[in-house]
Amino acid sequence: MYSKRIDGRGFDELRKMEAKIGVVESADGSAMFKIGDTIAIAAVRGPRDLHPKFMQNPKRGTLRCNYNMMSFSVDERIRPGPSRRSREISLVTENALMPAVNLSDFPNAVVDVFVEIVQADAGTRCAGICAASLALADAGIPMRDMVCAVSVGKVGDKILVDLNKHEEDYEEGCSDMPVAMLPGRDEISLLQLDGKMKKEEIAEALELAKKSCEKILEVQRNALMEKYKNG
Numbered sequence: 001m002y003s004k005r006i007d008g009r010g011f012d013e014l015r016k017m018e019a020k021i022g023v024v025e026s027a028d029g030s031a032m033f034k035i036g037d038t039i040a041i042a043a044v045r046g047p048r049d050l051h052p053k054f055m056q057n058p059k060r061g062t063l064r065c066n067y068n069m070m071s072f073s074v075d076e077r078i079r080p081g082p083s084r085r086s087r088e089i090s091l092v093t094e095n096a097l098m099p100a101v102n103l104s105d106f107p108n109a110v111v112d113v114f115v116e117i118v119q120a121d122a123g124t125r126c127a128g129i130c131a132a133s134l135a136l137a138d139a140g141i142p143m144r145d146m147v148c149a150v151s152v153g154k155v156g157d158k159i160l161v162d163l164n165k166h167e168e169d170y171e172e173g174c175s176d177m178p179v180a181m182l183p184g185r186d187e188i189s190l191l192q193l194d195g196k197m198k199k200e201e202i203a204e205a206l207e208l209a210k211k212s213c214e215k216i217l218e219v220q221r222n223a224l225m226e227k228y229k230n231g
């Protein structure tokens with residue numbers, strides 16, 4: 001039984017969110033997305049010529065993502081450099097963003113997205129995707145939709161949203177399901193499941209993810225509006 005969340009939130013309640021555009025001056029586009037104690041910064045470079053040339057696609061530009069957790073982002077220092085986990089998350093981030101970007105006007109070019117997790121309390125791949133989507137919009141990359149992402153899952157006997165690290169480590173069992181959505185197109189671009197859930201539970205969790213993505217979209221939209229309000 002998981003009758004009360006450790007941090008007192010409702011089961012359908014997201015942690016406090018904050019988003020900001022233009023946090024890395026040297027990048028073509030950038031954003032910060034914070035949810036609870038998880039903070040992601042995304043920086044976009046490009047479109048620019050892709051090298052080596054044999055990797056170029058003459059039909060459209062290439063989206064390339066790199067996810068990295070900074071050494072000091074958690075209490076136990078993380079070894080710097082790529083790992084199996086960071087490679088996997090870079091790939092799923094790329095796949096989650098791909099349906100939203102339209103790179104057909106940029107043949108042979110690459111758009112690089114660098115996601116840095118500066119502080120981690122679970123849900124980092126989702127926070128990274130939210131930040132990256134904002135950074136791509138900030139860079140002026142043509143987009144079909146925003147991408148919103150959140151982790152849903154089952155802790156003990158409860159279906160809930162936006163698990164923190166304590167919940168992910170819950171002794172009596174936890175299933176974690178990161179989801180990314182294109183809310184305007186009603187499409188899912190990322191769905192992973194770490195653990196076990198019944199079919200009905202997955203359906204319930206997906207419904208919760210959809211409602212939560214609407215709240216995330218509002219935060220993203222406000223951050224973009226804030227930028228244009230300030231010129």
Ligand code: UDP
Nearest residue numbers: 074078085120121122123124125126165168
């Ligand atoms: N984590 C950690 N050390 C690591 C990797 C992850 O302490 O080397 C923590 C961090 O808080 C992270 C959480 O474990 O957010 C869950 O990691 P997971 O691989 O499930 O991905 P995430 O939920 O962050 O997308």
